[in-house]
Amino acid sequence: MVIVLKDSANKKQIEELMEWLTRFDVKSNLVEGVHSKIIGLIGDTTAVDIESVQAKEIVDTVKRVQEPYKNANRRFHPLDTVIDVRGRKLGGDRLQVIAGPCSVETEEQTIKTAIAVKEAGATMLRGGAFKPRTSPYAFQGLGKEGIDILKKARSETGLPIVTEIMDVSDIDLFDDVDIIQVGARNSQNFTLLKALGRLNKPILLKRGLSGTLQELLMSAEYIMSEGNSQVILCERGIRTYETATRNTLDLASVPLLKQKTHLPVTVDPSHATGIASLVEPCSLGAVAMGCHALEIEVHIDPEHAWSDGAQSLTPEKFKAVMNKIRAMAEFCGRPVDAD
Amino acid sequence: MVIVLKDSANKKQIEELMEWLTRFDVKSNLVEGVHSKIIGLIGDTTAVDIESVQAKEIVDTVKRVQEPYKNANRRFHPLDTVIDVRGRKLGGDRLQVIAGPCSVETEEQTIKTAIAVKEAGATMLRGGAFKPRTSPYAFQGLGKEGIDILKKARSETGLPIVTEIMDVSDIDLFDDVDIIQVGARNSQNFTLLKALGRLNKPILLKRGLSGTLQELLMSAEYIMSEGNSQVILCERGIRTYETATRNTLDLASVPLLKQKTHLPVTVDPSHATGIASLVEPCSLGAVAMGCHALEIEVHIDPEHAWSDGAQSLTPEKFKAVMNKIRAMAEFCGRPVDAD
Amino acid sequence: MVIVLKDSANKKQIEELMEWLTRFDVKSNLVEGVHSKIIGLIGDTTAVDIESVQAKEIVDTVKRVQEPYKNANRRFHPLDTVIDVRGRKLGGDRLQVIAGPCSVETEEQTIKTAIAVKEAGATMLRGGAFKPRTSPYAFQGLGKEGIDILKKARSETGLPIVTEIMDVSDIDLFDDVDIIQVGARNSQNFTLLKALGRLNKPILLKRGLSGTLQELLMSAEYIMSEGNSQVILCERGIRTYETATRNTLDLASVPLLKQKTHLPVTVDPSHATGIASLVEPCSLGAVAMGCHALEIEVHIDPEHAWSDGAQSLTPEKFKAVMNKIRAMAEFCGRPVDAD
Amino acid sequence: MVIVLKDSANKKQIEELMEWLTRFDVKSNLVEGVHSKIIGLIGDTTAVDIESVQAKEIVDTVKRVQEPYKNANRRFHPLDTVIDVRGRKLGGDRLQVIAGPCSVETEEQTIKTAIAVKEAGATMLRGGAFKPRTSPYAFQGLGKEGIDILKKARSETGLPIVTEIMDVSDIDLFDDVDIIQVGARNSQNFTLLKALGRLNKPILLKRGLSGTLQELLMSAEYIMSEGNSQVILCERGIRTYETATRNTLDLASVPLLKQKTHLPVTVDPSHATGIASLVEPCSLGAVAMGCHALEIEVHIDPEHAWSDGAQSLTPEKFKAVMNKIRAMAEFCGRPVDAD
Incomplete structure (x- = not known):
């Protein structure tokens, strides 16, 4: 200093x-x-x-000269953290692809999507049960029922499930969830982060709407300082003056985070751009730049999705994108995980 | 649409x-x-x-052509909302000045500061008991003890108290607080906003770190749609590329918000700039532009403050600033409230 | 360092x-x-x-610890720079109000507007002869003819004229202009800045679209390092994620610049907000925060303006705004300049 | 509309x-x-x-519903524009790699670097003769002498040369340059753009410091509307609140621009990040996302570079990066151009 x-x-x-x-x-x-x-x-x-x-x-x-984080700092933990999620490894030499609908809407929609993404090669299932929405008049998610549906989808497909928590008071509902996601708007909800730090469960932490990389690492440090070192970082686009895409995907953050921390880094091209046709190129770019996982929105019927349809892929499109991701991941030396 | x-x-x-x-x-x-x-x-x-x-x-x-908010929309509620806080009116023809330390540190520090700001002409007392800090290693606030100290300071001075809530689970601790503040990082913590909407108590809602004015109004709408219409909006600077000040104080938001909504608008020049010497000119500008209240950090000993000392005024400086604010407020036709 | x-x-x-x-x-x-x-x-x-x-x-x-600018640095030049513009002082104890149309369109429009703003109390006339427009298909200004019209308007009213240069090659056309303006898009056109530095004429330098205050001061330094110390800085809003106003007016820059430099500081609320109804409150705020001059767009017929009509005031509205500015300036101890 | x-x-x-x-x-x-x-x-x-x-x-x-640009609009020109640069095709099925020093410093440095980048596989040579520098006290480039040195380097290596113009008045000096570059700070220097539009020569147009993609396309339209359709767009990072990298590289702009326009798209990872170790991953990502060319800074001795050394690669590192780029480009179906 x-x-x-x-x-x-x-x-x-x-x-x-x-x-x-x-x-x-x-x-x-x-x-x-x-x-x-x-x-x-x-x-x-x-x-x-x-x-x-x-x-x-x-x-x-x-x-400040030194970084203000310790547990998340590669300087003190040179080896990559590899997180085990029901046998799948996140952070290691396999790429994980987390796919599924923005929101869990119905059992049928979720299970059909889960089966489709599994067939296409996804390795985990995402789906929102609690949805942070800008408007109080928009669909807020099915809550507990949504988590139950995700578990059924897991039973059907064997895919580990990733879903977002919005408040500490709901934490018990996430007992049997495989990865708990912290959304961009909660990236500095320190009470929530500390509570998650007392669990023994992987946490997928999204960068804030206008979060710096250092803030993201400090939020990871909040979780880790309570004892939970299973933190996965997620680049999901930042807020800038540019309106052509929903957010500005900061892909340089992938190699930079990997220099600064030993934690796995994932990328969400769907939320970052808000445009379905950009999901493929952004996914390929993210893989080429070294990400450990991708999070992609897929909906069996985007036109009738209850949220974020514009950025969701159909199962058919997702299959085509997965084929390209699979080839790119293979080429880059971190092939998509397989059973 | x-x-x-x-x-x-x-x-x-x-x-x-x-x-x-x-x-x-x-x-x-x-x-x-x-x-x-x-x-x-x-x-x-x-x-x-x-x-x-x-x-x-x-x-x-x-x-979208129409605004997506209703309860907060001046179009449907042309008259200014005036909120009664222990007899003081916020949103009407008197300026309220909310002053006090960033953090409640000790009883002595808080009460001394409360007495000093009261003498200087402040009309409400602010102080943080729960502190959102970027680092898990920084002082996190005294919690419940801090709120108790604020109540003592209120007893001593008669000043209504304003303090920040960080999580729904703490809501009972705020029963006897006069205004509950929602910080920038919780500006889109929708679970918290809904819970506050079920109270019958004024809520001071800060704009998010990179919140748009429309998002701020939608967050107010979250509170109001649950039944609580006592919402006070607070401009506290936004995150931009400029690093000369901590945030960029968006003072044009004051008249613009007043066009769009009937809710009171307050300005926090201390957090917005992070520089003590800018508090006076920014306060004067905010008053000249029509704000209903100011929130200013004062510490009896900024050099030994446990947080945000660099932007805090000493009681002496605050007194000088208050004199200028008083004159400006009088000139602008919304004099500082007085007993 | x-x-x-x-x-x-x-x-x-x-x-x-x-x-x-x-x-x-x-x-x-x-x-x-x-x-x-x-x-x-x-x-x-x-x-x-x-x-x-x-x-x-x-x-x-x-x-870097020390500022990288010298000529513009208050540390080395503690006294305010006061610039003489045909007998009017910019930077001293009088407020200058520079008003006029965005573009010079016709002789009639310009002279009528000049007479109207003079009657309302403006102290200088602005008008664009060379217009930087995003689209090549939009009106680009009258060029030399526009400057000639401005000179006629000066003859009619006695108001000094301020107009924008877009390229070094036009510099001779500005021989008889009183203040040469450098627009936001040319704020780092270093070739132009150096050429202006070799003139003996006041330069009104606008902050870049996303210019930092330090970059603004370095651009002033470019002019000053060539020998011309008559530089006037202008805050005109910066580009941020917020779309409710055209730009985000950074009023805290006024007192901050005045701490860092001895050069006069002016504010352009018209371009900063792009909304006519915000010009009055932003002008009052700017005066309350200590600016030395205001630059305001006025058009005799905003509905038929060839550019920027939405932010222009009619002469009637300008008169009303001027009355408020006059009172505020008087109150703040830097009254509007008068003959 | x-x-x-x-x-x-x-x-x-x-x-x-x-x-x-x-x-x-x-x-x-x-x-x-x-x-x-x-x-x-x-x-x-x-x-x-x-x-x-x-x-x-x-x-x-x-x-506005329709895009305000026509000549640059893919809707009206569905086929990709392919620009011939001394026999090399930019915009087609070959990747061009433009490498060289930030500044032309000496003949020896430039020619040595040119030979080294050619051997490593670069297909064009970049080098700055006119340098836009924030400080008037920094090295401003060799000017005409720099261009002469570049021509010698071209004679030695056969590599086409790319160099930046800063002002219309210098345009004759660029007669024998292969691609004229317009830097970020001149991206909306409309006088310059129009003058370049009257040439019959490829123009490499960089996105502004905080330019939107639409503004970039409108600036291309300025050039094209004067008759010169040989415009190459360049993503070079945008200004955001994040300070971990010099700018934020907006790689999603590559596929998005390719949807909106038929013009070639290039990426400059060196300026975008300002960090040498990020050049390789960002280059690979850019290629994976479909760019037509890369612009990379290489210096025989970055430690003694007169500008931007921190982001420059040594010839050895560049060779290693080129090997990876070559493999990725081959994999993506747009192999690096070869003699």
Whole structure:
């Protein structure tokens, strides 16, 4: 951590500040020049509260040098984390493809879709039971009933199920879910993250609507600091000024996250772009850039989907996309997982 | 709502779509030309799910004409909502100034600050008991103890108290709080919003980190659609590419929100800018632009604040700022509230 | 400037780097710790090329401590720059109001508007002769003829004229213009900025569509480094994800720029919001926050304006807005300039 | 184009508006309902000035349905444009790799780099002679001398040369350049675009710092509307709130642009990310997503580069990256061009 002092800082003030800094168990070094004075903090600065330093009268700016996350940091955990999901490995040398409807609408729709995506080669089933919707007047999901339907679909197909939690109070309903998803709007719901950190279950954590990569890693750190290290990161597009796509898919985040952390990285091209015809190219790009999993929306009848139909693939289109993904994944050395 | 059809749409498909649209109890009008075909939907389109329309094969784009919110819409509620907070009116012809520390740290700190801001002319007390912090290693707030301290400060000063809720499960702790604040990171925590909608208590709703004004109004609609119409909107800066200030304070949102909604609008210049020296000019600007309230961070000892010290004013500085605010508010015809 | 070294940096490499740094005539100080090594550069680092430092193998990150601008820097020029424009002072204790049409369309329209804004109290006349338009099929301005019309309007009213240059090759046409405006899209047209820097004439420099404040100051530095110190900065809204207004007006930039630079700061609420009804509140806010000038679009017949009609005020509305601006400016201690 | 009228619009006003609209040679259809009235414009609306419509008193909002570009529109030109550059085809079934230094610094550096990138498999040479730099104190490029050096490098290697123009006044210096590049900061320098439109030479047009895809296509339209249809689009990252990479590479723009236009699409991963280690994965992703060309920075000695060293590859690294690109391009069915 580097602390730049104001020109006006006098010797006594600087000594007081350096004395105060000793509480954080770090070593301070003063660099003095004609026009500026800098203190370099050396040691583990994770616990140094940057804001309380910034608030000091004589401090001009404070800049963090080390990353403020530990458990999620590749520097301290060089080996990739591989998460076991009912025998399937996420984070290792196989690509997982998580497919299914945006919302669980009916048992028939969900099971038909599950069978179709399985046949096409998907390795996990996604589906929303609790749906965060901008409007209170839009369909909010089937809730518990939706989770029960997903379990039936799992029985039918053997596909592990991934579904989103919206509130801590629902946590018991997710006991038998294979991966609990945290949506973009809850990416900094710290109460929820801490509660999930006390489970022994994989958590798929989506990047916030306008979350930085560091914030995403700090949210992972919230879960991990409570004891649960099974965190899967998900790039799902960020909010920018561009309106041609729903969000801007930040694919460079895939290799960058893989440099910074040992956690698996997945990509959701459906939500990122909001346009069905872009799912194929974005999936291929994500695989080429090294992602460990893809999350793709498929609906047996997108025209009658209760949410997000415009970005959903039909089973037929998904099959065609899967064929391309399979070839690309094979080419890239991380083939799609198979039974 | 305007539905632009693809060039390829044939007569039969268009008829089917128009038949399907009848379910929403709206009237469809087809406009046909050589190169494009448009359907205009007339009537109350609030309940029309734009995404399910977008998903139709023959639909190119869908554009909403009417606002998708009703309870929060000035069109249907032309008169300003005035919210009574222990006798103080928020949304009317008096400016409320909500001041206090970012975090409740100790009883002494809080009560001293409360007394100081009261003396300077603040009309309500703010203070965080539950603190959303990016890092799990940072101070997370005193929780219930913090709320108890705020109540003591209220007893000492008579100032109504405003404090932030982070999770539905804590809702009972806020029974005796005067205004419950929803922070930027929870601006689209729909479970929380619905629960707050079932209370009979003012809710101060902050705009999301990258929330649009329409999303802010839809979040207000979530609360109002459950029965609680005491919603106060708060502009607190949005996330942009500019790093010179913590966020970009969108002051034009004040008059724009006042055109679109009857709800009171407040501004938080402390969080918006993150720079103490900008609190005064931004407060004056906000008042000049018509806000109903200001939320300002004050700490008896910013250098030793446990959070956000860099943007906090000392009581002395706050007093000076209040004097300017008082004059500006008087000049603008909405004087600071007084006993 | 602070240089954070990679863990892997060895003694020899560090010595080489420090030797290499001597070329910039700055002093290097090494701060060594167990986990990190930092070099602090002390002295005038304006000329140190941050990118060439960043490219060094052993360098992890480089952070600039001092601002990279000198001529525009208040630190070195504490007194406000006051620019004389035909006897009117911009940057001093009088507010200038620059009003007029977006585009010069006809002599009649321009002169009528000029007379109307003068009567309402405007102190300078704006009007576009060269118009940067997104579409090649839109009206591109009258060019030289437009400038001639503006001069006639100046003769009629005595108002100094402000008009935009789009290319270096047109520079001679602006000989007799009082203030040359550089539009947002040319904010980093460095060839143009340098050419303007060789004139002895006030330059009104608009912030880029997504320009940072530092980039704005660096663009001012381009002009000033060539010898022309008569630069006026203009906040005109930045591009963000929010679509409710055309741009997001960053009013906090006004007091922040005034801290960082001695140059006058002006605000253009018309382009910033794109909505006529927001011009009044945004103007009042800008004055309350300390701007030295306002730039407002007025058109005698906005419905038939050839560009930007939606944000233009009629002379009647402008008169009403001016009355409010006059009162606010008086109240804030920087009254509107008068003959 | 769809025009939504205000509630208050009366019959006479609507008739006047529809009469006024006839000037644009389009057909108007009125759709009337209880709560809203809409006019649909049918025909070629490219020339309808959306702003002048928006300015009408009775108009609430105007929405464009058709794209405002024609020459660049795939709808009217379904076949891919293939541009011949000294016998190499850009836009067809071969991938072009444009590599070279950010800046031309010396003859030796440039020629050595040119030979190295040629040996590694690059098909064109890039290098900056005119450099847009944020700071007036940074190296601004060698200008004419730089172009001469590039021509020598072309003689040595046979590689076509790509270099950036910054101002119309320099246009003659680019006579013998193979592709003229327009940088991000000049993406809406309309005077420059029009001048380039009068040449018979390929133009590589970069997306603006915060340019929308539609603006990029409109800038292409500026060039094309003057007669030059040899335009190559370049995605080079956009400005967002994320600071982990220099810009946010919007790779979904590649397939989206290819849907909307027939022009070739290229990607610059070096400038987009600013991080050398991300160039390889981003290049592979771009190829997998269908780009026609890549632009990559290579420097024989990045540590001593005069600009952008941090994102430049050494010839050795470039060779390794090229091997991966070659394999990926082959796999994707658009192999790297070869002699």
